[in-house]
Amino acid sequence: MSHVRVHNFSVSLDGFAAGEGQTLEAPFGHAQGRLVEWFFGTRTFRSMNGEPGGSAGVDDAFASNWGPGIGAEIMGRNKFGPQRGPWTDEEWKGWWGDNPVFHTPVFVLTHHPRPTLEMEGGTTFHFIDATPAQALEAAREAAGGLDVRIGGGVETIREFLAADVIDHLHLVLVPIVLGRGEQLWSGIEDLEARFDVESVSSPSGVTHLTFTRKGR
Amino acid sequence: MSHVRVHNFSVSLDGFAAGEGQTLEAPFGHAQGRLVEWFFGTRTFRSMNGEPGGSAGVDDAFASNWGPGIGAEIMGRNKFGPQRGPWTDEEWKGWWGDNPVFHTPVFVLTHHPRPTLEMEGGTTFHFIDATPAQALEAAREAAGGLDVRIGGGVETIREFLAADVIDHLHLVLVPIVLGRGEQLWSGIEDLEARFDVESVSSPSGVTHLTFTRKGR
Numbered sequence: 288m289s290h291v292r293v294h295n296f297s298v299s300l301d302g303f304a305a306g307e308g309q310t311l312e313a314p315f316g317h318a319q320g321r322l323v324e325w326f327f328g329t330r331t332f333r334s335m336n337g338e339p340g341g342s343a344g345v346d347d348a349f350a351s352n353w354g355p356g357i358g359a360e361i362m363g364r365n366k367f368g369p370q371r372g373p374w375t376d377e378e379w380k381g382w383w384g385d386n387p388v389f390h391t392p393v394f395v396l397t398h399h400p401r402p403t404l405e406m407e408g409g410t411t412f413h414f415i416d417a418t419p420a421q422a423l424e425a426a427r428e429a430a431g432g433l434d435v436r437i438g439g440g441v442e443t444i445r446e447f448l449a450a451d452v453i454d455h456l457h458l459v460l461v462p463i464v465l466g467r468g469e470q471l472w473s474g475i476e477d478l479e480a481r482f483d484v485e486s487v488s489s490p491s492g493v494t495h496l497t498f499t500r501k502g503r
Numbered sequence: 504m505s506h507v508r509v510h511n512f513s514v515s516l517d518g519f520a521a522g523e524g525q526t527l528e529a530p531f532g533h534a535q536g537r538l539v540e541w542f543f544g545t546r547t548f549r550s551m552n553g554e555p556g557g558s559a560g561v562d563d564a565f566a567s568n569w570g571p572g573i574g575a576e577i578m579g580r581n582k583f584g585p586q587r588g589p590w591t592d593e594e595w596k597g598w599w600g601d602n603p604v605f606h607t608p609v610f611v612l613t614h615h616p617r618p619t620l621e622m623e624g625g626t627t628f629h630f631i632d633a634t635p636a637q638a639l640e641a642a643r644e645a646a647g648g649l650d651v652r653i654g655g656g657v658e659t660i661r662e663f664l665a666a667d668v669i670d671h672l673h674l675v676l677v678p679i680v681l682g683r684g685e686q687l688w689s690g691i692e693d694l695e696a697r698f699d700v701e702s703v704s705s706p707s708g709v710t711h712l713t714f715t716r717k718g719r
Contacts, residue, residue: 300688302688462700462712464695472517472682475682486678487704
């Protein structure tokens, strides 16, 4: 059974999962790096960037869970890049260099499709204008029986939660109050009714919350 | 030095600290008991109600921290009772019976003052129309050098946070998504800049967060 999974998704105490004012220079907006500091410190993140070292505790255990068993990712166009509206050129190939960290097919949801991008290391970016259900069908086929990761951003996670297609959700509660930005929880209620929930705090200060669909 | 403290204040993942539709019959509104289940299970809560038993783990450790060193409480009128607007009679004496759990002076913030109520066991309800600073001055004097607890409800906590007079804040993050109700975080930003923050998850599923003012 192929599952739909979300990993390492940080959210503030007041429910914001991205800051206000995202640009090429400030990809996290006014949140700066505060939502993802816990991740930057892990061995998993460092090895993604070819760097040694990093923590190997509970933050890293969760961080490393991101990859195994995943056969495709679906991401929103706002995660792929800072551009909005029609592409003015097709130079932009994502934030991740020539050999992106994904190493699987990646479906980028956009109202402005463009040709498929084959990158080094097995990552292929497909640009599709699709509903969550349609995107999931395409990603499941590409995943060849493996799981599908919903990679964000905030709007994409919220849409897939609302469509009730997520089986495993890993949130990282960062104890900061952002005040503004993109709300994860708008329009969502009683999420806990459909999931078994666990919480574990880390010495880094964050708390990992996992939502596992009941019966999975 | 007399500190200003908040204890055992539950909040949902989406930042609601009370449900929608509070009435005499449904004091928590549509949240029902979900925000406070963790507390009802503790030895501290049971002994407040003269009952034996209850858990003695981390939830109870935090719950019991509510009392020691407190010389007065400030609460909003919405915590004192379900009535709104002018008092139609003065029969209502709070939710807590003839011998309330407080055993100290309690200052009830209301635009509709009424005569002081002396209860059994040392609790005295004073009804005052005051700003946070004025209420704190009165409560500090009544506390005789001990600490002052801000007892809620949501609007009261938010006002005292906004006035930046709280020294210790204990929040209990309950992993539910309420969707609607009273927001704790409206108008608050960067709370963490002024506090040292700790998080610890409990086997009950909640996560205790403590905010301790830097330098205290």
